[in-house]
Amino acid sequence: MVNSCILCRSNKLTSEKIGKETVMTCHNCHLQFLENYKNEHEYYLDYEEVKHNFKKEMKILRKKQYELDAAHFVKNCVPGSILDVGCSAGLFMHEIYKALPPYSKTLDFTGIDLDIGAIEFAQKNALSNMVYYCTDFLNFQTDKQFDTILFRGTLQYMSDDIRQTFIKLKKLLKENGKIIIYFLPSFYNFIFYLLKENWCLFDSVESKLMFNEDVIYFIEKEFELKLVELSYPYIGSAYENRMTDFNNVIDVIKNGKPMTNIPFYGNIMQIVFENKKVWC
Ligand SMILES: [Zn+2]
Numbered sequence: 001m002v003n004s005c006i007l008c009r010s011n012k013l014t015s016e017k018i019g020k021e022t023v024m025t026c027h028n029c030h031l032q033f034l035e036n037y038k039n040e041h042e043y044y045l046d047y048e049e050v051k052h053n054f055k056k057e058m059k060i061l062r063k064k065q066y067e068l069d070a071a072h073f074v075k076n077c078v079p080g081s082i083l084d085v086g087c088s089a090g091l092f093m094h095e096i097y098k099a100l101p102p103y104s105k106t107l108d109f110t111g112i113d114l115d116i117g118a119i120e121f122a123q124k125n126a127l128s129n130m131v132y133y134c135t136d137f138l139n140f141q142t143d144k145q146f147d148t149i150l151f152r153g154t155l156q157y158m159s160d161d162i163r164q165t166f167i168k169l170k171k172l173l174k175e176n177g178k179i180i181i182y183f184l185p186s187f188y189n190f191i192f193y194l195l196k197e198n199w200c201l202f203d204s205v206e207s208k209l210m211f212n213e214d215v216i217y218f219i220e221k222e223f224e225l226k227l228v229e230l231s232y233p234y235i236g237s238a239y240e241n242r243m244t245d246f247n248n249v250i251d252v253i254k255n256g257k258p259m260t261n262i263p264f265y266g267n268i269m270q271i272v273f274e275n276k277k278v279w280c
Pocket residue numbers: 005006007008009010026027028029030031
């Protein structure tokens with residue numbers, strides 16, 4: 001039985017059964033996490049490009065979303081050194097590189113991932129300003145500090161290390177550097193309450209952490225960061241298809257249609273934190 005929160009250490013916890021899982025809710029920081037929160041699978045699963053054969057339409061959508069995220073990243077990052085945590089095969093870094101204006105192609109990129117196959121692929125295809133290491137975040141040894149640290153679809157996989165993850169992030173981030181987080185599922189959303197344990201982003205095997213808007217505000221205060229963006233990209237994202245999505249929701253409610261994935265307002269968070277300057 002878990003008796004303290006893995007992010008804030010508070011013991012103000014309650015538990016709730018969702019499907020076969022017990023979900024713990026912390027009433028201090030608002031994090032939710034699975035009671036069985038230790039991550040047994042020590043790898044990230046964001047490397048479909050290498051391991052799975054996605055349907056052609058999905059590949060097109062994914063590529064379009066890469067381009068949108070890369071354009072956002074270029075606009076919002078602090079140019080200089082970039083660390084991509086859970087970089088997979090490095091494809092998003094190449095997308096960022098393509099999105100950079102010609103005069104600023106000098107950024108240096110470091111990518112880390114636990115998946116050796118993905119890292120070997122990344123190393124083989126690396127440009128001269130890109131380096132890749134096979135390691136998890138907490139064991140990543142470096143003397144370097146970074147201007148921007150990126151999590152694209154990977155923060156939710158940090159599991160039992162979530163407090164240490166933010167402590168280490170602060171150490172690795174330059175003053176006024178940024179943390180940019182894409183594709184973070186929010187569990188304060190209508191689709192989760194509709195589909196519960198059947199929602200594809202409620203991944204009890206790999207992803208034990210369940211974020212929401214309130215826990216992001218807690219992280220901002222606790223780790224002395226400044227939240228400069230918290231948005232829910234749906235309109236304008238590659239996955240937006242309003243009429244189909246509305247009809248699917250109606251079908252679930254009225255006809256009990258079994259669905260696991262309905263892109264919708266509020267499902268996914270996009271976050272930019274800035275490392276606040278500490279005035280002495
Ligand atoms: Zn907590």
